Amino acid sequence: MHAVPAADLPAGMIYEPKWDGWRCLAFIQPGRIMLQSRHLRNLTPYFPDVTRLLRSLPPGVLDGELIVWDPARERTNFVALQRRVVAGHRLPAEAAARPAHYVVFDLLHDGVDDLTGLPLVERRARLEALLVGAPPQLQLCPQTLDPAKARAWMVEWQHAGVEGLVCKAPDGPYVSGGRSWTKVKTRNTTEAIVGGVTGTLSAPGSLLLGRYDASGRLRYVGITNPVPASHAAELGQALVRYIAQRRGGTIPHPWPVPLPAGWAGQLGERRPLVYVPVQPTVVVEVLVDAAFDEEAGRWRHRAGFVRVRADLSPYDVMRAAAF
Incomplete structure (x- = not known):
């Protein structure tokens, strides 16, 4: 059944x-x-x-x-x-x-x-x-x-x-x-930081979500279902491609590109995920369920996009556990 x-x-x-x-x-x-x-x-x-x-x-x-x-x-x-x-x-x-x-x-x-x-x-x-x-x-x-x-x-x-x-x-x-x-x-809403998107910045598909840990490192915590078209334009205006310079070269994004298949946490997923890294400045509210992998610090199932939280800074978001 x-x-x-x-x-x-x-x-x-x-x-x-x-x-x-x-x-x-x-x-x-x-x-x-x-x-x-x-x-x-x-x-x-x-x-x-x-x-x-x-x-x-x-x-x-x-x-x-x-x-x-x-x-x-x-x-x-x-x-x-x-x-x-x-x-x-x-x-x-x-x-x-x-x-x-x-x-x-x-x-x-x-x-x-x-x-x-x-x-x-x-x-x-x-x-x-x-x-x-x-x-x-x-x-x-x-x-x-x-x-x-x-x-x-x-x-x-x-x-x-x-x-x-x-x-x-x-x-x-x-x-x-x-x-x-x-x-x-059982589903609850919570906040996370957008660290990358599938698709393009102007037409984002799914959002790759992160949270900072106590050491200041942005940890990958999950991915959303495709963003509704009604919100894609708002997100496209807020997202900025990850480009950061330092003396001696470019600061790499904290997550590998493409994202390893094992990170996605989705059962049956076997291929790395191609995505566009973005500046981790946009906070979103998402709907998540109780299937949270505490050892990896990630949601196992895809989150549902709710809205952009322009009123929140990335440092207002709950900290990720360090592993």
Whole structure:
């Protein structure tokens, strides 16, 4: 099942936290466990700690989210999930140092019968019975029918890496590829400094965002979706190409050109990003979600442009952490 974006909570639904992890189906058979990603990738080799725990359950098919909890930051750690894929021979040490959790929210098969046609409330009741006494790393996903409680989760749990809510009909079946679930992301506005643009200065596309750290270095923190045409002219008038002279030569822009693919933080992005460096003097207000990579100091998802903040200096913007 897939969830489509919604602006607000629909009424009469079951509400569950939207975790910042990897969606994963778990196929449990006698002597064999398989973990499969939303894109049908086999994740089994990367999570031996989770597969070991799933062997304690009877045969069936579960749907849930793989997460890694960072006790030092008291939040989920998405980077630790990504490390599993590239750990190689270091995987056992990585799993021991940063164990994964499987947060389960649906039961699709009980080893005998296909349960996908049952209402969600019936599947949930069977799932709750299945996970009685399960180890802490196999977690039953919280859920509520109370919209007020769900909204409180959006506020209170975003610091822990919960991105928002997934809303599901209590009587709904589980339809593979279906899109009857909705997701509402927790989003907040904040300020950042424009350090570069895609496109041209007169017709900027996306904005590359930065913040100064305590040492005075401009740190890259993310990129926006394409700027609405109604704001492009205003930005084009305010942006100035980065040219700074000093004795002995030109002062380089603090970010490499093109921007390395790994900096962009977008899943699936494999190519460096060509952009135009600009003087870091323009402050913009942007809309961001809770998916913030604290280790890299960047937003993982693209920000939404809101407006130019001509009333703010770059030094009024929140400082970036130093790494």
